[in-house]
Amino acid sequence: MMVPTMGRTEWLLLGLLSVLFGSVFLFAKVALADLRPFTIVFGRVGIAAIVLILLVYVTGNRLPADVRLWGAFCIMGALNSLIPFSLLFWGQMHITTGLAAILNATTPLFTIVLAHVVIPDGKITPARLSGVVLGLVGVTVVIGPEALAGLGHQVVAQLAVLGAALSYACAGLFGRRFTHRPPLIPATGQMTATTVMILPIVCLVDQLWTLSPPRASTWGALLGLAVPCTAVAFILYFRLLATAGATNLLLVTFLFPVSTIVLGAMLLGEQLAPRHVVGTVLISLGLASIDGRLLARVRHLLMAPHAQHTE
Numbered sequence: 001m002m003v004p005t006m007g008r009t010e011w012l013l014l015g016l017l018s019v020l021f022g023s024v025f026l027f028a029k030v031a032l033a034d035l036r037p038f039t040i041v042f043g044r045v046g047i048a049a050i051v052l053i054l055l056v057y058v059t060g061n062r063l064p065a066d067v068r069l070w071g072a073f074c075i076m077g078a079l080n081s082l083i084p085f086s087l088l089f090w091g092q093m094h095i096t097t098g099l100a101a102i103l104n105a106t107t108p109l110f111t112i113v114l115a116h117v118v119i120p121d122g123k124i125t126p127a128r129l130s131g132v133v134l135g136l137v138g139v140t141v142v143i144g145p146e147a148l149a150g151l152g153h154q155v156v157a158q159l160a161v162l163g164a165a166l167s168y169a170c171a172g173l174f175g176r177r178f179t180h181r182p183p184l185i186p187a188t189g190q191m192t193a194t195t196v197m198i199l200p201i202v203c204l205v206d207q208l209w210t211l212s213p214p215r216a217s218t219w220g221a222l223l224g225l226a227v228p229c230t231a232v233a234f235i236l237y238f239r240l241l242a243t244a245g246a247t248n249l250l251l252v253t254f255l256f257p258v259s260t261i262v263l264g265a266m267l268l269g270e271q272l273a274p275r276h277v278v279g280t281v282l283i284s285l286g287l288a289s290i291d292g293r294l295l296a297r298v299r300h301l302l303m304a305p306h307a308q309h310t311e
Contacts (some may be wrong), residue, residue, distance in 0.1 A: 001261040005095045006244050007249050008093050009211065009243075010157035010240060010243055010244045010248070013236055013239065013240055014240060014244070014248075014249070014251065014252055014255070015042070015255065015301060016236065017050035017233060017236045017237065018252045018253050018255030018256060018258070018259045019231065019259045019260075020228050020229050020232060020233040020236070021233055021252060021253075021256055021298075022255065022256040022257070022259030022260040023228065023229050023259070023260070024225060024229050025092075025097050025100075025101065025256070026224065026260065027117065027221040027222075027225045027229065027262050028088075028221070028259050029097065030217055030218065030220075031043075031068075031093070031218055031221040031222055031225065032089065032092060032093060032109065033145040033211075033218070033219040034214050034215060035181065035211070035214060035222075036166075036205075036206045036211075037086055037089035037090045037093065038086060038198065038201055038202040038205050038206045039202055039206045039208065039211065040085075040222070040225070041081075041082070041085045041086050041089060041198055042088050042195070042198050042199065042208075042229055043192040043222040043226065044082055044222065044225040044226050044229075045077075045082075045085070045191050045195050045230065046195045046196065046226075046227045046228075047222065047226035047227065047230075047231075048191045048227065048231040049188070049191040049192045049195045049236075051084060051226070051227055051231040052184070052187055052188035052191055052192075052231050052235075052292065053188055053192065055184060056185070056188050057086070058183060058187045059184065061115070061185065063185070063188060063189065063192075064185065064189075064200060069189070070189065070193065071170065072177060072178075073186070073189035073192070074192055074193040074197065075174060075195040076171060076174060076175055076178070076186065076189070076190045076193070077189075077191070077192075077193035077194035078194070078197065079167050079168075079172035079174055080167070080168065080175065080190060081190060081191065081194040082194050082197055082198055083097035083163070083164065083167045084164035084165075084167040084171075085169050087160040087161060087163050087164040087167070088100065088104065088160075088161060088164045090157070090160055091103075091157045091158070091160040091161040091164070093127045093157075094156075094157035095154050095157045095158060095161070095185065097160075098143040098144065098257075099143075099158070100161050101139065101143055101256055101260070102136075102139055102140055102143055102257075103139060103161040103162050104161055104164065104165050104253055104256065104292075105135065105136055105139040105165075105253045105254055105256070105257070106136065106162060106165045106196065106253075107165040107166075107168045107169050107250045107253040108132050108135065108169075108247065108250050108251050108253060108290075109132050109136070110165055110166050110168075110169035110249050111169040111172055111173070111246055111250045112124055112129065112132060112144060114169055114170065114173055114245055115173060115247055116247065118173060119173070120198065127289050127290065128247070128289070128290050130286075130289055131178055131285075131286040131287065131288070131289030132204065132286065132290065133286070134282055134283070134285050134286030134289060135251070135254040135286030135287065135290075136284050136286075137281045137282055138254065138258050138280065138281070138282030138283035138285075138286060139254055139283065139288075140279070140286075141275050141278055141279030141282060142257045142258055142261060142276055142279030142280060142283070143257050143279075144275060159291035161231065165249065165253070168180070168250060168253075169246075169250065169306045170232060170252075170257070172241065172246030172247075172249060172250050175238070175246070176240070176241065176245075176246060178238060178242075179238075179241060179242035180242075181238075183235045183237075183238035183239040183242070184235055185237050186238045187231070187234040187237070188277065190234065191231070191234065207216050237249065247290075248290070251287060251290060254283050254286065254287065257279075258276075258279075258280050261276055281302075
């Protein structure tokens, strides 16, 4: 089996995906002021499902009728949307956004451990493991080590965010079965299945009919979560899953904090600190280590004079 690689296009798409997924933390902060976690998840996936279904038919595609495939969409929806979205939104109510982002960045670590077990060509290598560690350190530096001050408090909320990271890792590996389909189809199937699954939950737990009408800013946050951060983002997600593989795809969680901070500086006028640059460099080194090609090129340059000398 050919090992997935990251070319220039994949890196560009990964960067775009990090901006879209990184924006989730900003929109969620606004939405959580008015709405409960399950309601936000329902609004996010429900609006995204409508947009994607319309896009399927506008582009001349059709959703499959295979019952077994829809069963797979349900599993993917649970692992990649229902469980992690709910856990993350609930966790953000009890711990800081920075700590949530650090804990969420453990997704690639879970992925390489699971891939080592279930994928023949996914064995853990020193370069891959050291890259993940460097990435985690970089995320911590970008956000600020002070975010770790809350570690150990609100343990249940922290475990919830770690559970979301583990769920994302499982989804990345499970989603490999959809890589032969156009990305729009599994993205639509996942969101549609998630909407159906969460509807009875949100009715039972949040009792939608008792909620006050959301403010305009909350509707804006929901639309932001649903359209760019979900509908568009998951089309890119399945595109990258097919070409780059689960481990490389889920490196995007390292880039969330960088994207969030850059967006904060551009949109909210927040200042960039030296630690943001240092952390970004560490994340870049981690990504380069996992990608492997830069290290291979450096090794080749170092070995070239020795090879010429021996000749």
